[in-house]
Amino acid sequence: MPQSDHRKTVFSGIQPSGLVHIGNYLGAIRNWATMLDDYDCIFCVVDLHAMTVPYEPGEMMQRIRDALLVNMAAGLDPERCTLFVQSHVPEHAELAWILGTCAPFGELARMTQFKEKSEQHRDQVNCGLFSYPVLMAADILLYKAEVVPVGEDQSQHLEFAREVCRAFNSRFGETFPEPQPYHGPVMRLLGLEGKAKMSKSLNNYIALLAEPEEISSLLQTAATDPARVRRNDPGTPQLCNIHTMHLGFSSAEDLSWCEEGCRTAGIGCLECKERLAQNMIRELTPVREKYRSYASKPDYVEDVMRRGAAVCRERAERTMEEVRRKVGIR
Numbered sequence: 001m002p003q004s005d006h007r008k009t010v011f012s013g014i015q016p017s018g019l020v021h022i023g024n025y026l027g028a029i030r031n032w033a034t035m036l037d038d039y040d041c042i043f044c045v046v047d048l049h050a051m052t053v054p055y056e057p058g059e060m061m062q063r064i065r066d067a068l069l070v071n072m073a074a075g076l077d078p079e080r081c082t083l084f085v086q087s088h089v090p091e092h093a094e095l096a097w098i099l100g101t102c103a104p105f106g107e108l109a110r111m112t113q114f115k116e117k118s119e120q121h122r123d124q125v126n127c128g129l130f131s132y133p134v135l136m137a138a139d140i141l142l143y144k145a146e147v148v149p150v151g152e153d154q155s156q157h158l159e160f161a162r163e164v165c166r167a168f169n170s171r172f173g174e175t176f177p178e179p180q181p182y183h184g185p186v187m188r189l190l191g192l193e194g195k196a197k198m199s200k201s202l203n204n205y206i207a208l209l210a211e212p213e214e215i216s217s218l219l220q221t222a223a224t225d226p227a228r229v230r231r232n233d234p235g236t237p238q239l240c241n242i243h244t245m246h247l248g249f250s251s252a253e254d255l256s257w258c259e260e261g262c263r264t265a266g267i268g269c270l271e272c273k274e275r276l277a278q279n280m281i282r283e284l285t286p287v288r289e290k291y292r293s294y295a296s297k298p299d300y301v302e303d304v305m306r307r308g309a310a311v312c313r314e315r316a317e318r319t320m321e322e323v324r325r326k327v328g329i330r
């Protein structure tokens with residue numbers, strides 16, 4: 001697990017959502033895994049963030065462990081990056097409070113995610129949900145991270161973190177580098193019905209740990225280009241979510257086979273889906289096996305969390321000593 005070094009520091013949060021699907025894998029985890037050697041990567045299971053919407057306390061520890069296990073199995077090798085749990089480093093909350101005093105209220109009130117989530121959980125709109133982006137700014141700035149991988153959902157929050165960073169530096173003196181967004185290859189996967197983004201809440205997903213039979217059967221019923229009503233109707237692969245999944249899981253050769261076959265009606269949709277299922281199963285089987293292997297070693301997982309927290313606490317404390325001095329409370 002590398003300490004701070006000459007490489008740029010990357011910070012990213014992992015939601016303990018209780019389920020990881022192939023959209024999360026293609027859109028985030030697989031990209032993060034490619035950064036491990038070139039960056040000093042810190043990945044944090046953001047349990048404090050997860051408390052801003054209604055949840056079952058008895059399930060939270062399991063969700064935290066599971067998020068860690070799935071992400072490790074999907075490529076976040078704990079020996080090549082730092083993995084830890086947000087609440088194990090209390091400085092996140094302390095810095096969030098201090099940054100909150102530099103955060104423009106009007107900007108926070110404009111955050112799309114706050115509006116959406118407060119709409120979804122009308123009877124539980126809390127201050128934590130409102131100030132979620134301040135805590136996210138603290139997560140990043142605490143480690144003086146220079147690079148933050150963001151999907152489109154998080155870019156508004158990162159922009160806010162950059163603004164808070166500038167506000168703090170200008171009021172108290174240069175302290176934090178302004179974090180830059182990192183955009184990996186964009187892969188926006190729709191759900192199996194081919195309309196909305198793949199998500200747990202819409203139940204339109206393929207779980208990353210799905211068994212091969214489940215993958216095949218879910219793909220069989222997945223939506224395709226509606227223009228292909230009959231087997232000999234040509235289609236437009238770019239309008240089909242199965243094609244997007246081929247982009248994520250298939251070789252260049254299979255991709256050309258899908259595109260050519262679709263345009264010319266040389267292949268049927270079932271054939272196209274079967275090839276995709278084979279490729280998806282080939283890539284995800286080792287992930288499932290690794291998950292099981294990690295799950296059978298709870299002591300190792302505990303150790304990963306402990307080591308991660310120790311490294312991060314030390315780094316966080318260094319930052320906080322500087323911050324406390326600069327804001328005048330030491």
Ligand code: SF4
Nearest residue numbers: 225240242262269272
């Ligand atoms: S052939 Fe493949 S890419 Fe074309 S519409 Fe059917 S499933 Fe989609």
